[in-house]
Amino acid sequence: MQSRTLGRTGRSVSVVGLGTWQFGGDWGPVSEQDAAAVMDASVESGVTLFDTADVYGDGRSEQLIGAWRRSNPDVPLTVTTKMGRRAEQVPSNYAAAHFREWVDRSRRNLGQDTLDLVQLHCPPTPVFEDDAVYDALDALVADGSIAAYGVSVETADQALTAIARPHVASVQVILNAFRLKPLDRVLPAAREAGVGILARVPLASGLLSGKYTTETTFSEGDHRNYNRHGEAFDQGETFSGVDFADGVQAAQAFAAALPEGVSVPQAALAWIVAQDGVTAAIPGARNPEQARSNAGAADLLDGSALDLGSLDTTVHELYDRWFRATVHDKW
Numbered sequence: 256m257q258s259r260t261l262g263r264t265g266r267s268v269s270v271v272g273l274g275t276w277q278f279g280g281d282w283g284p285v286s287e288q289d290a291a292a293v294m295d296a297s298v299e300s301g302v303t304l305f306d307t308a309d310v311y312g313d314g315r316s317e318q319l320i321g322a323w324r325r326s327n328p329d330v331p332l333t334v335t336t337k338m339g340r341r342a343e344q345v346p347s348n349y350a351a352a353h354f355r356e357w358v359d360r361s362r363r364n365l366g367q368d369t370l371d372l373v374q375l376h377c378p379p380t381p382v383f384e385d386d387a388v389y390d391a392l393d394a395l396v397a398d399g400s401i402a403a404y405g406v407s408v409e410t411a412d413q414a415l416t417a418i419a420r421p422h423v424a425s426v427q428v429i430l431n432a433f434r435l436k437p438l439d440r441v442l443p444a445a446r447e448a449g450v451g452i453l454a455r456v457p458l459a460s461g462l463l464s465g466k467y468t469t470e471t472t473f474s475e476g477d478h479r480n481y482n483r484h485g486e487a488f489d490q491g492e493t494f495s496g497v498d499f500a501d502g503v504q505a506a507q508a509f510a511a512a513l514p515e516g517v518s519v520p521q522a523a524l525a526w527i528v529a530q531d532g533v534t535a536a537i538p539g540a541r542n543p544e545q546a547r548s549n550a551g552a553a554d555l556l557d558g559s560a561l562d563l564g565s566l567d568t569t570v571h572e573l574y575d576r577w578f579r580a581t582v583h584d585k586w
Contacts, residue, residue: 268304271535392404431495446532453535505577
């Protein structure tokens with residue numbers, strides 16, 4: 256597993272991490288035993304980065320990671336969490352007193368005196384421009400509650416605003432074969448500033464798993480069912496905001512372009528990690544087999560089994576055909 260420096264944190268992390276939204280139950284139920292098995296398999300495969308949030312299962316994801324760390328105290332690991340989405344989404348809630356409350360709760364959930372990296376969790380746009388927000392985050396670094404901070408964003412403009420701030424360590428943004436806008440300005444700006452980029456929703460909520468057809472359905476409690484058109488939160492978080500039927504067809508064309516023996520999700524992850532400026536992709540996994548498969552995407556970076564240049568051409572052609580007109584200008 257290759258490693259890269261996570262922006263201004265100075266930490267070395269694996270190029271494929273583990274996203275843990277699924278531990279909170281918004282992708283269907285995941286037992287404590289299954290979550291532990293996923294974390295075991297990820298680390299055994301070379302993963303050194305777990306990403307979570309205080310809102311995933313209202314803290315359940317953080318608590319499961321904290322319990323796993325207590326059972327594996329000697330495993331080198333960076334855990335990035337996020338805060339802010341448990342509160343009403345108004346700019347005034349992103350204030351120092353709330354930050355202290357939220358950070359202390361995550362510290363308890365994760366069992367860490369100092370959190371490795373805390374990210375503002377897709378807050379309202381004015382938050383990114385508020386000097387007081389960054390002063391409050393700097394104060395948390397100064398008192399040792401957090402080692403570093405970053406942001407998770409919905410839009411490229413939000414990312415660019417954050418990157419311009421001198422102490423923002425990283426930006427988490429949706430980037431995958433069906434969401435290419437970050438390639439235009441966000442990745443170049445992050446490279447120039449030394450800010451890390453975490454690519455979330457890297458498999459487009461499963462479209463790039465290669466398993467779905469237009470007849471595929473999802474359980475009632477799965478956000479791919481109840482938020483397909485943005486009914487509960489930003490539509491861009493579900494299937495990257497693309498039309499499901501179009502996404503299925505584009506994924507089939509993506510699969511058809513791959514050499515024999517290379518899986519769709521591994522190719523999709525390898526393409527992301529090959530982009531200049533990306534620190535890591537953070538796919539989720541609901542079972543050990545998925546976790547091992549995701550981690551194995553790093554093996555494709557040497558180009559021996561997959562022509563990444565040819566794949567890049569395919570990705571751009573598919574994006575221009577299926578998604579640019581409907582997605583590119585939204586986020």
